[in-house]
Amino acid sequence: MSKSSWGNSMTFTQLEIFARVAELRGFTLAATRLGISQSAVSHALKTLEQEMGVELIHRHQVGVELTDIGAQLLLRAQEILGLSETMRQEAADARGMKRGTLRIGSFGPSASMKLLPDILEHYRRTYPEIEVRIDEGTDQEVISWIQERRVDVGFVVLPEDKLDTFVLCEDQMVALLPANHPLAGAQHVSLGELCDSPFIMTEAGSGPLLQRLFSAQKLAPNVLHRSAQLISTLAMVEMGFGVSILAEQALPARGSLHAKSYIKKMLSPPVTRRVGLAVLDERQASPASRAFIRIAVGLQRRT
Structure with a gap:
């Protein structure tokens, strides 16, 4: 099949199905997201592979995996789909x-x-x-x-x-301490003081910022726990497993937690996050x- 023939027959629908299968790592999830049958997803992807003359996805029992050329072409497909959606929306905007x-x-x-x-x-x-x-x-x-x-x-x-x-918005970073922590009575705490306690490092939005802050002051917190979920971090602080630093805006209203479950302290010097x-x-x-x-x-x- 010539380049011009498969180029003319490739459709946006095939590209969208390919992109969803790749992003969601599965035919069933892609079918659910797109609102079509799994057989339709399989047929569209197989047809696209036949038209392009390359295998885009390795099929396994536990999921799918992009081939090297599939990963490369996925970026192109996403670019095409993005520009196509922009064109449609610009027309809709008019x-x-x-x-x-x-x-x-x-x-x-x-x-x-x-x-x-x-x-x-x-x-x-x-x-x-x-x-x-x-x-x-x-x-x-x-x-x-x-x-x-x-x-x-x-x-x-x-x-x-x-x-x-x-x-x-701009948000303050605050230290979280167990209620019985030795620094509980302090007006504010420094990064250095927090290094004396077991540290619970967030791996969510503030993680990279905290790592840069400690590195800039040539400090190494005693990281014993890592958590990507706010609720897990708060629970570990409440149970006395360690201290942590989080964005103040990320914290739930105090009424939703035990009033004395943890203590919030401002950092010295202050640290903000945008x-x-x-x-x-x-x-x-x-x-x-x-x-x-x-x-x-x-x-x-x-x-």
């Missing part, structure tokens, strides 16, 4: 943006519980016909999803030089993405 899809990447309580709900409420009110899809992961996963065009816009910890970013939205390229961002960013930034300016 009609009042009544249809389209917005894929959002979100991480942790700071974004998913504190920022996103209010932004999404205003967005849905203004653009009720736009389909919104939300994927949640760590901040590093969200950055990868943006770069891979798996999501259109994502919440990230700033700075992030590889993406076009928009500041939403959270914002990011897109791969602002110039190529879809109208739906630009509208989401405009609403998000506008809301934060009012607060």
Whole structure:
């Protein structure tokens, strides 16, 4: 089959199915996400492989794995699909943006519980016909999803030089101590003082920031536990397993926890964290993405 013949017959639907199978690592999950049968997914992917003349995915009993050429072509497929969605949304924008899809990447309580709900409420009110899809992961996963065009816009910890970013808020980093900790009576604590206790290192949004902070002061915390989930980190602090540092905005309301389960202390010197939205390229961002960013930034300016 000639290059021109398979090039003419390849469809956006096949590319989307290929991208979903690759991202979700399975035919069943991809079929569910796309709302089609698993046999349709298998047929479309097999047809695409036949048309391109290469194997894109290794099929295993426990899932699927991209071939080397499959991983390479996935990036192209995601780029094509992203630009196609932008074109559709630009056309929809001319009609009042009544249809389209917005894929959002979100991480942790700071974004998913504190920022996103209010932004999404205003967005849905203004653009009720736009389909919104939300994927949640760590901040590093969200950055990868943006770069891979798996999501259109994502919440990230700033700075992030590889993406076009928009500041939403600034947050204080605070130390969390068990209620009976020797530093419980202190007005504030330093990073050095926290190194004397077992440390619970978050591997979520604040993880890279904490590592840079300790490294800058040539300190090495006594990391005995690592946790990617806020609830696990809080539980370990409550049980006296160690101390930790988290973003204040990520913490739940005190009424939802035991009043004396942990003690929050400001750091000395103070440490702040900025959270914002990011897109791969602002110039190529879809109208739906630009509208989401405009609403998000506008809301934060009012607060």
